[in-house]
Every structure is written in C-alpha cells, then in structure tokens.
Amino acid sequence: LEAKEEFRHKTLATDVMRPRRSDPPLSVLTQSGMTVEEVERLISDTTYSGFPVVISQQSQRLVGFVLRRDLFISLENARRHQDGVVSVSAVLFTECESPASPSAPPAVKLHSILDLSPFTVTVHTPMEIVVDIFRKLGLRQCLVIRNGRLLGIITKKDILKHMAQMANRDPESILFN
Numbered sequence: 001l002e003a004k005e006e007f008r009h010k011t012l013a014t015d016v017m018r019p020r021r022s023d024p025p026l027s028v029l030t031q032s033g034m035t036v037e038e039v040e041r042l043i044s045d046t047t048y049s050g051f052p053v054v055i056s057q058q059s060q061r062l063v064g065f066v067l068r069r070d071l072f073i074s075l076e077n078a079r080r081h082q083d084g085v086v087s088v089s090a091v092l093f094t095e096c097e098s099p100a101s102p103s104a105p106p107a108v109k110l111h112s113i114l115d116l117s118p119f120t121v122t123v124h125t126p127m128e129i130v131v132d133i134f135r136k137l138g139l140r141q142c143l144v145i146r147n148g149r150l151l152g153i154i155t156k157k158d159i160l161k162h163m164a165q166m167a168n169r170d171p172e173s174i175l176f177n
C-alpha cells in the first residue's frame, strides 16, 4: 500500500469501512451465548476471512478478532476429538468459565485462538493515517469503533478499491466533493 495523495482529500475511516448503509450488518460472534451449530452456520453462510468477537449483540463492545480459518479448524477438532461435543454445545471465547448447568453438554473453549488486541481506529480517523498504519504494521484488516461500539471493518482490499475509485475520478469531482 502506498500512502497516496488521494487521501489528503479528507477521506475518513467511516467512508471506507464496511458494511455500507445498504449492506447487511457486520457478522460478529459473541464471547458467550452461541452454540457450535450457530457458529458453524455463520462460517458456512459467509466468506469473510474473520469475525470480530463482541461482549454481546446489544453492547457491540469489542473483545477481539478471530480468523475464519482458526475458527473452522478448532470447531472441526472439537467435533472430532472432544468428548461429548454436540451441536448445542456452547462456544466460549471468555477466559474464565461461566458456571454452566451440570446437565449441559461440554463447552468448546476458543479463548486461545482469539486475537485480543486487533487494531482499531475510530470513524473519524483520516484514511491517510489508516493507510500508513496498514503499511507499517502489515495489517490485513482493522476494526472501526464509535463511542466504544464496534461499527465496521476495513480490509486491505477495501483500501485498494477505494484508492482505485479515487484515482479514476476526474480532478473536478474530487475538488468539489
């Protein structure tokens, strides 16, 4: 990624992040409260490379980020090798176990595959800075937060697409946008 001239034109993280207003909402996992079956469905219904993990759907507070590949492999391993794991087993990204009822099937614990400090920016962060950080840290994606709530995601490809769009515009439309 090159820190392009285009980004001097006041583009902000909010202009590049997904989902767009017309898109379906961000696909997230909650740190607890989801079953193996629900997580497997999320994996098969989407193609995203990763999923943010939040405290709850209601709070949308970010806990971490998990790669699709790691999630897939871990669930497959648990299904194969962990005794008693079934579709309704809980999936837990939390470090400490919340007490489950003794009759509940064993939970699948996935704390170890969670990236606990994914890179985040706010909606107001200038894209010039975002691009600079992507380059320097070799990031593949970053998460976008507003007032402590997770709002979106920006991948390296999103940035490249946005740059291409800006480059294709005629100078006038950039000036007056």
Ligand code: ADP
Pocket (backbone or CB within 6 Å): 017, 018, 019, 025, 026, 027, 028, 047, 048, 049, 050, 051, 052, 153, 154, 155, 156, 157, 158
């Ligand atoms: P890439 O951008 O390299 O194709 P992905 O396949 O992960 O990477 O993402 C495809 C598109 O979906 C991108 O525009 C990205 O911003 C968006 N996206 C990525 N992860 C999610 C997610 N968990 N929920 C909703 N949209 C996402």
